[in-house]
Amino acid sequence: MNILLTGGMGYIGSHVAVVLLQAGHRVVLYDNLCNSGIGVLARLEQITGKTPVFIQADVRATKTLADVLKDHAVEAVLHFAGLKAVGESVKKPLDYYANNVEGTVSLLEAMLDAGTRTLIFSGSATVYGDPHYLPLDEAHPLSATNPYGRSKLHIEEMLRDLSVADPLWRVVCLRYFNPAGAHESGLIGERPMGVPNNLMPYIARVAAGELKELSVFGNDYPTPDGTGVRDYIHVMDLAEGHAAALAWLVRHPGWHAINLGTGQGYSVLDMVAAFTKASSRAVPYRIAPRRAGDVAACYADPGKALRELGWQARRGLLEMCGSAWKFQNLGA
Ligand code: NAD
Numbered sequence: 001m002n003i004l005l006t007g008g009m010g011y012i013g014s015h016v017a018v019v020l021l022q023a024g025h026r027v028v029l030y031d032n033l034c035n036s037g038i039g040v041l042a043r044l045e046q047i048t049g050k051t052p053v054f055i056q057a058d059v060r061a062t063k064t065l066a067d068v069l070k071d072h073a074v075e076a077v078l079h080f081a082g083l084k085a086v087g088e089s090v091k092k093p094l095d096y097y098a099n100n101v102e103g104t105v106s107l108l109e110a111m112l113d114a115g116t117r118t119l120i121f122s123g124s125a126t127v128y129g130d131p132h133y134l135p136l137d138e139a140h141p142l143s144a145t146n147p148y149g150r151s152k153l154h155i156e157e158m159l160r161d162l163s164v165a166d167p168l169w170r171v172v173c174l175r176y177f178n179p180a181g182a183h184e185s186g187l188i189g190e191r192p193m194g195v196p197n198n199l200m201p202y203i204a205r206v207a208a209g210e211l212k213e214l215s216v217f218g219n220d221y222p223t224p225d226g227t228g229v230r231d232y233i234h235v236m237d238l239a240e241g242h243a244a245a246l247a248w249l250v251r252h253p254g255w256h257a258i259n260l261g262t263g264q265g266y267s268v269l270d271m272v273a274a275f276t277k278a279s280s281r282a283v284p285y286r287i288a289p290r291r292a293g294d295v296a297a298c299y300a301d302p303g304k305a306l307r308e309l310g311w312q313a314r315r316g317l318l319e320m321c322g323s324a325w326k327f328q329n330l331g332a
């Protein structure tokens, strides 16, 4: 298939590109590089031996995007482009609505213009808000606690409205839990700009000696060891989930939401222990106050992905930590 990945040079998009290129698809990466670097392209070539098309442009450039969709006879779009830092979204909400919501409207207009109506959207488990029950299935009530989460929720609703209005659309919102790790080569991975907000990239830099210690945000949660519990999913499992969703979507018109998680929760201290083991380095930490907006525990019911897509996560914590450590030393 001819497939366009908006935000395809970023962390998740680049791993999905590897899986799609290796499966023989023709891939167009469309990215304005606001949170990624051109070096990713050479790394993708090194891993796959194939050269994806790269277009440096913004998803809000509707005409450019429509032309690219037509020029490359694109049959499906995977929409990763967007901003994703929760704290920043609270300070600059308009940036998030402009990039994420307006960016998606622009993409949908371009797709309509080009006659492409198959879309996979990068959703987030953040749309479940504070869990009413665990594990989280797709029927759990939706809510948002910050502008980033609200932008994800608005986009899901917009996509559903569109599918109701025009039954020719095929849309799946994949709700990611906590993506972690890197490609096994260590050549691509997560490279946040500045000091990382998220746990895994922060731990990697502490292990490397670039940051002094990890602050564990709270050890008085109602969890087995008192620290926050999350569903960490290997980014390559996540990438394979996209390939499975794409194959499935061809046979399933309409709007769908599917969790991509493992169903297994791990605490912050579990992650510290796993990273220490995988890297053979110490990860010093101190207990700090809870972070505002954090929930005690969040993990998926991954049953729908298995039933519908025939997909489930296969890789464990050590592979997540080992590959993240390899990327820290080789790729970052
Ligand atoms: P990322 O920042 O590494 O990748 C996003 C890419 O999109 C970057 O390469 C960036 O340059 C590009 N981009 C941003 N705005 C753009 C625009 N207006 N036009 C063109 N390109 C643009 O982030 P990621 O971790 O790969 O996340 C990908 C998607 O998955 C995002 O939509 C994010 O909200 C969602 N998501 C990520 C996580 C996570 O933990 N990483 C969790 C849930 C959902």
Ligand code: UD1
Pocket: 084, 086, 087, 124, 125, 126, 149, 178, 197, 198, 199, 200, 202, 214, 215, 216, 217, 218, 227, 228, 229, 230, 268, 291, 292, 293, 294
């Ligand atoms: C965060 C976002 C979520 C977003 C996701 C992926 C918040 C409140 N939520 O999820 O909306 O979809 O990232 O981008 O920001 N932790 C520490 N010390 C640290 C960093 C994290 O103890 O330095 C703990 C957190 O308290 C949490 C766990 O590690 O218990 C995971 O945190 P993080 O990686 O930031 O992910 P989420 O908060 O789950």
